[in-house]
Amino acid sequence: MSHIKTLAKDSLTLYGQSFQSRFLLGTALYDSPQQMLDSVSASGAEILTLGLRRQNPENGDGERFWQMIRSTGCTLLPNTAGCKSAKEAINLALMSREIFNTNWIKLEVIGDDYNLQPDPFQLLEAAQELIAQDFCVLPYCTDDLILCQRLREAGCQVLMPWGAPIGTGRGLLNRYALKSIRERFDCPLIIDAGLGSPSQACDAMELGFDAVLLNTAVAKARDPILMASSFKGAINAGRDAYRAGLMQQRQTASPSTPTIGQPFWHQHTNT
Amino acid sequence: MQLTPPLQIAIAGSGLLGRLLAWQLSLLGHKVVVYDKRPPERDTSAAYTAAGMLAPISEAASSLNSNVLMAGIESIQQWSLWCQSLNLTNALHHGGSLVLAHPQDSAELEQFNHDCRALRDNESLNIKSLNRNAIAELEPHLSKSFEKGLWINPEAHLDNRQLLNRLDAILATQQVTFNFNTDVNVGPGEISETQSDKIYRYDWVIDCRGAGARSQLGQLRGVRGETLHLHTREISLRRPIRLMHPRYQLYVVPKPEHRFVVGATQLESEDVSPISLQSSLELASAVYTIAPAFSEARVLEAGVNLRPAFRDNLPQVTTEPGLVIANGLYRHGYLLAPLVVEQTISIVAGNNNYACEKLSAPPLTNRQAVYEI
Numbered sequence: 001m002s003h004i005k006t007l008a009k010d011s012l013t014l015y016g017q018s019f020q021s022r023f024l025l026g027t028a029l030y031d032s033p034q035q036m037l038d039s040v041s042a043s044g045a046e047i048l049t050l051g052l053r054r055q056n057p058e059n060g061d062g063e064r065f066w067q068m069i070r071s072t073g074c075t076l077l078p079n080t081a082g083c084k085s086a087k088e089a090i091n092l093a094l095m096s097r098e099i100f101n102t103n104w105i106k107l108e109v110i111g112d113d114y115n116l117q118p119d120p121f122q123l124l125e126a127a128q129e130l131i132a133q134d135f136c137v138l139p140y141c142t143d144d145l146i147l148c149q150r151l152r153e154a155g156c157q158v159l160m161p162w163g164a165p166i167g168t169g170r171g172l173l174n175r176y177a178l179k180s181i182r183e184r185f186d187c188p189l190i191i192d193a194g195l196g197s198p199s200q201a202c203d204a205m206e207l208g209f210d211a212v213l214l215n216t217a218v219a220k221a222r223d224p225i226l227m228a229s230s231f232k233g234a235i236n237a238g239r240d241a242y243r244a245g246l247m248q249q250r251q252t253a254s255p256s257t258p259t260i261g262q263p264f265w266h267q268h269t270n271t
Numbered sequence: 272m273q274l275t276p277p278l279q280i281a282i283a284g285s286g287l288l289g290r291l292l293a294w295q296l297s298l299l300g301h302k303v304v305v306y307d308k309r310p311p312e313r314d315t316s317a318a319y320t321a322a323g324m325l326a327p328i329s330e331a332a333s334s335l336n337s338n339v340l341m342a343g344i345e346s347i348q349q350w351s352l353w354c355q356s357l358n359l360t361n362a363l364h365h366g367g368s369l370v371l372a373h374p375q376d377s378a379e380l381e382q383f384n385h386d387c388r389a390l391r392d393n394e395s396l397n398i399k400s401l402n403r404n405a406i407a408e409l410e411p412h413l414s415k416s417f418e419k420g421l422w423i424n425p426e427a428h429l430d431n432r433q434l435l436n437r438l439d440a441i442l443a444t445q446q447v448t449f450n451f452n453t454d455v456n457v458g459p460g461e462i463s464e465t466q467s468d469k470i471y472r473y474d475w476v477i478d479c480r481g482a483g484a485r486s487q488l489g490q491l492r493g494v495r496g497e498t499l500h501l502h503t504r505e506i507s508l509r510r511p512i513r514l515m516h517p518r519y520q521l522y523v524v525p526k527p528e529h530r531f532v533v534g535a536t537q538l539e540s541e542d543v544s545p546i547s548l549q550s551s552l553e554l555a556s557a558v559y560t561i562a563p564a565f566s567e568a569r570v571l572e573a574g575v576n577l578r579p580a581f582r583d584n585l586p587q588v589t590t591e592p593g594l595v596i597a598n599g600l601y602r603h604g605y606l607l608a609p610l611v612v613e614q615t616i617s618i619v620a621g622n623n624n625y626a627c628e629k630l631s632a633p634p635l636t637n638r639q640a641v642y643e644i
Contacts, residue, residue, distance in 0.1 A: 061542035
């Protein structure tokens with residue numbers, strides 16, 4: 001076997017920018033900013049999401065907190081968490097572009113208060129408008145194939161379907177839909193939200209998703225720093241497994257030890 | 272330096288720490304002057320806005336810090352002693368706290384229970400699981416929809432405004448001088464007025480301005496908190512109720528005269544503008560689901576204030592000759608004040624080797640002061 005894949009540089013490219021890490025981490029819900037910074041460092045993440053909806057961004061009242069996030073040197077991905085209409089999300093995106101000096105936006109328009117499910121109609125409307133205004137839109141969407149198609153047509157170069165509703169930790173709820181999306185789109189796909197354990201993140205990467213974005217599973221762990229490191233390992237393992245090519249599952253046992261010496265009439269099959 | 276009383280001591284900030292320190296230091300015979308930029312008639316301190324909970328177990332479970340737990344359990348005992356010496360017979364309530372979640376959020380309660388138990392093997396912790404009937408027996412006025420709860424002891428709550436009023440009255444009799452409407456900068460052994468450049472010398476300056484010290488303490492930030500103060504005669508509660516929810520934890524704390532404090536939001540913002548509609552909705556709907564009879568409660572106040580916090584959200588007491596800086600009590604003002612007061616007084620008494628081990632912070636000596644001038 002050649003080692004081309006092993007040796008080749010495996011970077012993630014989003015809107016023309018390359019990253020070595022495939023782990024995008026949120027900055028909310030930690031016990032302290034110090035714990036957040038230590039978790040970021042342990043995660044190896046190069047892209048951090050942050051919300052500013054409730055921090056009175058017009059007056060820059062979250063500045064001291066934002067400064068700590070900037071100090072990581074990571075690429076910042078402001079989000080529109082908490083917005084419930086296209087208009088709110090667009091306004092917040094415009095504000096965050098000024099504050100953080102970036103045209104990247106994690107577009108999130110919530111349709112249901114309880115499970116924070118994205119509103120696909122408002123999301124698409126906001127994406128169209130923001131792309132017209134030169135934003136690089138990373139939309140948080142459901143696993144609906146048609147919605148993903150529409151977002152691609154609108155000009156989104158990255159899609160971020162959910163694994164499960166935000167904060168539930170349930171992993172990939174609809175594998176069929178997620179697999180279909182992976183098969184149908186060749187753009188970068190990031191599983192955003194719903195992952196609770198490193199094994200689920202690994203699962204997403206094995207399915208061929210390009211990266212994973214999460215927050216709660218790390219921030220709410222008993223030891224967030226250790227959990228960040230654990231996710232990092234799982235994401236790398238899943239990515240390597242995907243690149244290495246998983247074997248096909250088979251119905252029958254197939255011994256890895258040669259069966260030479262065993263009479264052929266003892267080799268049963270169930271088929 | 273002279274270490275026996277009377278020392279000339281200036282305290283910057285008349286919040287909880289400022290007032291407790293003024294009280295304790297003047298009792299020790301020192302001459303104390305307090306500076307605060309606020310007007311005398313309007314208490315803008317975080318201590319006044321706060322709910323006055325002493326909830327070491329619940330707080331430690333949400334931040335998983337067992338040092339906060341141990342310091343907090345000692346703190347309840349200290350508050351008992353202080354209330355006795357302040358002759359506050361009915362301001363400290365020892366009924367524990369009740370932690371609840373609606374049936375659809377029961378995972379939050381299980382997580383909380385798990386986190387409490389993970390804190391530390393400690394015989395003094397008493398965490399009791401309750402069913403619907405046991406909840407109703409403990410707090411008859413709550414909604415009957417709660418199927419499971421946790422009763423957590425030892426936890427307590429203080430009638431904090433009663434306490435602050437009593438401290439003010441006592442300080443007036445102890446010849447503590449208050450300079451209100453006076454914004455100051457602090458330095459070793461000196462206080463300078465920002466408006467006039469006047470400088471005053473003291474044996475010790477103690478800086479406990481909370482979020483008000485941000486201009487001098489580069490590492491300090493404010494964390495916005497919003498509360499609702501309600502009044503209703505329809506409900507009475509005996510202890511603080513904490514409601515677990517997937518996205519926030521809210522509490523309602525009973526106060527004298529049929530008042531209740533509902534809190535508190537926690538936003539990484541230094542915004543002190545009035546409460547937002549979103550926050551009002553969250554607080555109001557949470558308290559409504561705790562007991563629907565709250566629907567006709569009157570909203571007396573909507574408090575907004577900044578919790579002073581360092582990066583690790585733990586308090587710091589730092590010192591150099593002539594100056595002590597005590598700040599960063601974050602959301603644990605009442606809970607950790609006894610510890611911070613004890614450390615500060617110990618420094619002023621000449622015990623610079625006092626090790627600040629209780630919160631796992633490095634020792635005080637040789638520790639660089641955090642202020643920037």
